[in-house]
Amino acid sequence: MNSEALTSPQTIIAALYVFVLAAFLGYQVISRVPPLLHTPLMSATNAISGISLVGSIVIAGSGHGTVATVLGFIAVVCSATNVVGGFVITDRMLRMFKRKEAPKK
Amino acid sequence: MHWQTYFIEFSYLLASILFILGLKGLSHPETAKRGMHLAEFGMMMAIIGTLMHFEIVSYTWIIVGLLLGSTLGAAMGVWVPMTAMPQRTALSHAFGAFAAALVGIAEYYAYTHGFKPLVELGHLKMSAMGFEIMLGSLTTTGSLIAFGKLQGIVPGKPLVYRGQNIFNMLLLATTIGLFIYLIFVPTAVIPFYLMLTFAFVFGVLLVLPIGSADMPVVMSLLNSYAGLASAATGFVLSNNVLIIAGTLDGFSGFILSILMCRAMNRSMTNVLFGAFGSAATVAGVEGQQGEMREVGLEDVAVQLAYANQVVFVPGYGMATAQAQHVVRELGDTLEKRGVTVKYGIHPVAGRMPGHMNVLLAEANVPYSSLYELEQINPEFPTTDVVVVIGANDVVNPDARDNPNSPIAGMPILEVDHAKSVVVLKRGQGKGFSGLENPLFFKANTGMLYGDAKDSLTKLVGAVQHA
Secondary structure (H helix, E strand, C coil), X not given: CCCXXXXXXXXXXXXXXXXHHHHHHHHHHHCCCCHHXXXXXXXXXXXXXXXXXXXXXXXXXCCCHHHHHHHHHHHHHHHHHHHHHHHHHHHHHHHHCCCCCCCCC | CCHHHHHHHHHHHHHHHHHHHHHHHCCCHHHHHHHHHHHHHHHHHHHHHHHCCCCCCCCHHHHHHHHHHHHHHHHHHHHCCHHHHHHHHXXXXXXXXXXXXXXXHHHHHHHHCCCCCHHHCCHHHXXXXXXXXXXXXXXXXXXHHHHHHHHCCCCCCCCCCCCHHHHHHHHHHHHHHHHHHHHHCCCCHHHHHHHHHHHHHHHHHHHCCCCHHHHHXXXXXXXXXXXXXXXXXXXXXXXXXXXXXXXXXXXXXXHHHHHHHHHHCCCHHHHHHCCCCCHHHHCCCCCCCCCXXXXXXXXXXXXXXXXXXXXXXXXXXXXXCCCHHHHHHHHHHHHHCCCEEEEEECCCCCCCCCHHHHHHHHCCCCHHHEEEHHHHHHHHHHCCEEEEECCCHHHCCHHHHCCCCCCXXXXXXXXXXXXXXXXXXXXXXXXXXXXXXXXHHCCCEEEEECCHHHHHHHHHHHHHHC
């Protein structure tokens, strides 16, 4: 993650490869999720995309002036909320999905 | 490269793999929990890796932010009731998108205020940043409006005015125009902040005209935008794990919105710009003939008690009445008498994809009793009683029979094929879309008015004595 990376076309092309391949993979993986689990899927992907926390952390800590630090700080709070909240809620939901218990009769 | 850089990159690679495995686990309820644990572990590794980043000079605000965010998130995660899941999800879309937008703004600020060398702010970097900020800001405000509508702070009815679409289009065009200008002149500070402001305003205007019944599509779409904003952040920071996670989120939302649109037989454009459910679109379908037949509690109880198969069809009304637990109780009582009980779930029932499944799972209904549209429709002709709980449009036969209906072509749960239908409804009013429902006037349909939870509780007692 060196900051001058994007000025070179090679890097952005590599990034585009990652993007396109991730898109194909995402399509394959996510089309297999049954409608039953669509709500947990939404909160799980939400938690996962809270990975922008990684970017926010660097900005909050790199000392690029008060404005950037404050913006970074708010971004850290928002994404950390999403990461923790998202995973906790997904776990809570998934624990509720139960198979039918053995027939009682 | 420093050893830290290797460590960081490795932790990101590991996180990417674990995220993908985590989502793969969601293909079945049995594997889903383990999958999520993998993803959680991946996230933790990525965060630990990031803390080693060489650009970081002070940890104070990072730690305060992490603590505050984790506390907020944990509190939300533990205490938000399942019925409020759509609101919570809308709010988290807003948070995620806002974080992406803020990262973009902070980066731009660092470049234009001399904290980072301005020459590095090239055309390519500015393009990625522009996407990040536009998507991030419009998703933030859009999701907040969606939250407001779901929470009942903002009226759920579509807010429309003359020339709305033209105005929105102009605003969007101006925003994109500014974005293109910025790609060529990245240092133009005023256009940058104008673009930011316009994107925030556009988000509000985009969601205001969309009715509550279309929320599943809007939620999925905002999910997609929030993910793509994160992916764009990855482009700005040349960070692959951000690109991968953001893209997975973006595509998940995209796939869901296509599924939701298909489940309503509408195009995305129609959902976004159609202002569905406003008075204008439903004119001309008034004047339904016939009368609704009201049925008594005892009658329904007897019907249910002596049926072979009963299918429950829940809708948003079940969520508002918090009736999912009583539904399960009634189901259990019936099963004890030897009645086969199934639950038919329409893809757009409720306010977000999978909303009804989660509520019923919360009430301990085993997932093997929950049936999708295609699975349950062939069963209706052999079903004795269908109980419709607070659902309306998803069981409206007009969608199938009347080509002039605004919902024509929408796949429905064909409950009118069942021998008998009982509709639990609060009053005689129309549903959210404002459409008449011919189902309510059919000879084999009985209306049971009153609060769904209340009626169901009484039914449980009545069935036990039948």
